[in-house]
Amino acid sequence: MTKEETPNNYRPIPKLFFDDLTGAMMNVCISCQQNLLENQIPYFIEKAIKPHLGYKAYATVFEYAMCINCMQQHKSKISKSSLASINEYFQKHIDVSRRQYLVANELYDNLGLWMDHCVATDNHISAIGECQIYAQCLGDQLVMGECPYMISGEALDTVVNLLSAETIDGFNKLQDELVGPSEFQDLLKGGPRVLL
Numbered sequence: 226m227t228k229e230e231t232p233n234n235y236r237p238i239p240k241l242f243f244d245d246l247t248g249a250m251m252n253v254c255i256s257c258q259q260n261l262l263e264n265q266i267p268y269f270i271e272k273a274i275k276p277h278l279g280y281k282a283y284a285t286v287f288e289y290a291m292c293i294n295c296m297q298q299h300k301s302k303i304s305k306s307s308l309a310s311i312n313e314y315f316q317k318h319i320d321v322s323r324r325q326y327l328v329a330n331e332l333y334d335n336l337g338l339w340m341d342h343c344v345a346t347d348n349h350i351s352a353i354g355e356c357q358i359y360a361q362c363l364g365d366q367l368v369m370g371e372c373p374y375m376i377s378g379e380a381l382d383t384v385v386n387l388l389s390a391e392t393i394d395g396f397n398k399l400q401d402e403l404v405g406p407s408e409f410q411d412l413l414k415g416g417p418r419v420l421l
């Protein structure tokens with residue numbers, strides 16, 4: 226797309242959301258393997274990281290990109306009760322007006338405003354041992370609005386505790402399917418992780 230056609234909430238994907246293994250932009254859907262940079266399909270990036278100096282120095286626990294179709298397909302497997310619990314938790318804890326303020330004032334050039342505090346607990350990245358970060362993208366652009374955001378491990382643990390055993394089982398199976406036997410497996414043993 227030409228520069229004139231780029232919506233004003235689009236920004237080049239920041240390095241934070243690059244593939245930490247290769248240092249390049251993520252380009253493949255972890256589930257259907259389609260090329261996300263060539264195909265103009267919305268996709269999501271999720272990373273679990275252990276920050277040391279905020280985002281300046283961190284260890285990556287896992288990272289992947291997934292196209293919107295696969296995301297919806299996997300989400301549809303979450304049980305209704307778990308989905309209701311997740312929604313209830315986020316409705317209670319996310320400061321929606323703050324997110325709306327960022328959009329209303331088009332504060333798209335300051336990534337810190339979007340990502341420095343846990344979206345649920347409001348804890349600052351410097352005080353967080355482990356967290357997950359999320360981005361929505363299109364091609365090489367970050368689509369800002371609902372994403373990007375950061376959620377602390379503490380908040381995720383609370384969410385996981387709200388899930389049904391069936392859903393947790395589903396997440397674990399999905400994890401096996403997507404991640405497979407790799408060095409990441411050990412890191413994932415700590416507990417189920419949520420694809421939100």
Ligand SMILES: [Zn+2]
Nearest residue numbers: 254257292295
């Ligand atoms: Zn896909």
